[in-house]
Amino acid sequence: MEESLPTEISLVTLNCWGLKYISKLRRERMTEIGRQLALADPQPHIVALQECWTQEDYRSIRHQTRFILPYGKFYHSGPFGGGLAILSRWPIEESTMFRYPLNGRPTAFFRGDWFVGKGVACARIRYGPGPKHIVEVFNTHTHAPYEHGPDDSYQCHRTAQAWEVAKLLRGAVERGHLVLAMGDFNMIPSSLEHRIITSLAPVRDTWRVLHPDSAVGPAHHPAEQARHRPIPTAEFNILENGAASDGPTNTWRWAPAQQKQLGQGKPEVTVPPDTLDHKGKRLDYIFAGPGTLPALGGSWTVRRARVGMMMRHPELGCSLSDHFAVEATLAFQPSTTSSSSTTTAAAVIESPVIPVSSQLATATTTAKPNPEKEKETSTGTAETKETLEIKAGTYLQSPTTSSFHSLPIPSSPKPSITSPHQPPSLPLQTYDAILANLAQYTRRERAQTTWRTRHLFLWVLVTIGCYVAVWFSPRNFVAFLLMLVSSLGLAAGTVDGLMALLFFNGAEARALKEFGWEVRNARAIAGGGHRGEEDGVGEEGGNGDDALY
Template sequence: MEDLPEEINLVTLNCWGLKYISKLRRERLSEIGRQLAIADPKPHIVALQECWTQEDYKSIRRQTRFILPYAKFYHSAALGGGLAILSRWPIEESTMYRYPLNGRPTAFWRGDWYVGKGVACATIRYGPAAKQVIEVFNTHTHAPYEGGKPNDSYLCHRTAQSWEIAKLLRGAAERGHLVIAMGDFNMIPMSLEHQLVTALAPVRDTWRVIHPDSSVGPADHPAEMARRRPVPTAEFNIQENGAASDGPYNTWRWTKAQQKLLGPGKPPVPIAPDTPDRRGKRLDYIFAGSGDIHALGGGWVVKRVRVGMMMRHPEFGCSLSDHFAIESTLAFHPLRETQPSPPPPPLAAKSASDATASNRDSSPTAATATVLPSDEPRPPTPAEPKTESALHNGAYLQLQSPTPSSDHDPDNPATGPIPAASQIRSFLNPSPDALPPTAYDEILSLIRSYTAREQAQLRWRAAHFFLAVLVTVACLVGVWFSPHNYVSFVLVLVSSLGLTAGTVDGLLALLFFRSELKALKEFEWEVRNAKGALVRGGAAGWDGRAVGEDGEEEWGED
């Protein structure tokens, strides 16, 4: 196998490749493949969404086969999930995991249920060691058709999908693999769905590692308005906020009159960098873990992120997709074992406070303790290279090379990106209560609200079926006594159409709505179980008792 990589370049892009719907689909996706092939730095792993057809996938494969020789196109449901993963290294295993909650067949014009949205999983080996493995998860969650409003009936779907992918990420991390999740998550930063991913799985939002003070939504979103920031410019939204969707740089968000200025032989239409951008937001994400720090002798940290694929089609002048790409680079941060400190001088030569410190430092535990460098570098001495202070964690470790100095203040994220040492430290010392009990209450409230809606839908559609049967019987009786043929024809037509519609609703009530309600019960159980474990201080296992708003337990259905 080739030399181990020191960096891993990641790209995620929603290609907007809907067959018969997306404009200039073939031309745009072909150009996406060409741009990936000539990209600098060269991508190592690429996650594509809305790449619906084999034709477009093969076009991209032909152009990227020399730098990304391994790839997988994922199949799902009737119309396909539109997901693909391209890799520099071999794909050892792959799985297509479909979300239990994902749209409704009655909303056929939206199509989420018919494409079987889920998570495309790939196990990629980049080195010979047992833990030199990357588990990649590529997803495209349910679209927020109702704008993410409080009464958004699809919010429960996206919340459940974030919960599901967080479980997959957590399982991969527990296997000691480097975990990477990419895709169009259709959520804004720091939303409940976002918090579920980052709190329930040991991964970081790579954009917020480098830009911890970036926006939490478009300028007119209540959460962003509460920050009292000025309306960002188009350039600021790209450079600092990672707004790869709905911004003025993307030609597919222009008015029809503006789009008519584009086309073969027409001059390019520039956008001023200081154009106010109220709608731009970040829906596309790259989440990353660190890998098994002890087994690898170090960890993977976020080195840089940026919005990519902003170029326009060379002939048609349009953007290559209705999303821009998110690109991130992970760098391996090695650790090394250091020698124990020399014995301290005699206590008589020290002050009382120094003696106490010496006793602590010369204890058997301190001589072999594991430490991870902190972000506070201590001054170098002539006999020792510059090192960083650390936290105890099992075997004495410190950075192979010093971390560049940073003015980052954890209590003030606006001061800059999170240094490498802090990134590694966060994985070795995760916060056990990252998701508060109130978040679980919010999820349970969503589940109850959506369950009530679906139960009402089930009852209404079942009633429609029985009503259609009664109407059909009545029409057939009417045919028997009808004196004229045209009356009989009308009655038969009405009964046939009514029974057909009623049968469809009856099947939906019997099959879809019942299965969805069972999936909601499973989701509710998991949330209650997780909240119960949190309230009880980590004791897992829910025995059928629901934890109420006040923390008291009440009996519920298992």
């Protein structure tokens, strides 16, 4: 017997914090994560995991969830793996691991982003027999923000990664499939990266769909301070702001002295819900884009979104990860309910279900005066709104239009997606900011390349000098020291030289040029210029290659 089409799809994304040899209590936490996923209510249909680095942990979670999530894929990337996995209720028809062209630096080995080959885990999941009954899932973990402020040299990498995610999502939506982007994006809602994804791809941030007035950053961030809101409590940050990271209720964010109060056999340590939360923020997201509405005969709505997996380990008392999960449920709403005729594609477009926002606007602004209704209190209005949201959810896209509009973020320009024939774009000043950041990073890398190349030649000369000095050395231990210093120095200089010649002047330089061309080309289109020009044509300063490297 064939399984009926789902009317709801429940989603979970979780950064598991599963770094081998580094993450504390990794095995115990991973086992409990799998157990809690299996017990979750509602049962998840698609789960995206980040920082699940080992096959051992992946198999442990798969074993726990095998009855509700029988399909899964562990993604391999880089020398140490990408840490990404996707679990599914339905079969995974296709799978791809897309590695980011710009992804950290090999010299920052103590950070590891380059070595794990970060990218996007892509999966096509079929939930029904129809040609458009497909969910395209994109699971990612972008470059971590190790630096802050104007000197953040990794801003260029995260911007380029958000750009690549937007391209993947845009292509999937154009294929007419339901699209999900899930993961740890290492960005806050007011960031440039967030605006790139929600403006250049027809997807919506599911949390902001239901909580449009939620925080745009932690309490101390300038964009959030500009809203003049009071410092949120831990409870408010979880329920309204969706702050799944860095909050006081996560035990891995506690001071070492507090963490010592946890452990097997020790009493549970609770955090009062009214504790002020200065640092809690959103880094984990679920973005969703609708499929082809006429082909589906309806529209997907956001029914609910919440922060989940907040329980503690039953024996150890610690949080299951240094992030909480982000969960969302999408509900399918048919376009028509006509019982006298068969629904057609035209009927779907011409007779849509009115989105909740329109229903509320009609109920509150266009209704005729009625003495009985005038007695309705604010509580009644709230109940009406809640009832409508429960029944219909909030649309990812209005069934009456083929264009898409992201929810505007306070203090940020409104996305300028106007028609299916006009490519989605950002404000021109945003493209200029991206290009300025790209140029700044390029200058930094050129200076680094020059220094590393000089370092190599300097140690070649020093080594030759040491070899000559050995010939005239009066004592054996002096000769030994000269040989040791020259050997170590030459090895360090050789590594620096290879980095400069093979990486900075090779893969990274070409990736920077590609990214720069795409941004300049998109800016030209947004400004009404010609698309697809050669590098630098029409740009100040001559050839575009010279402008970047």
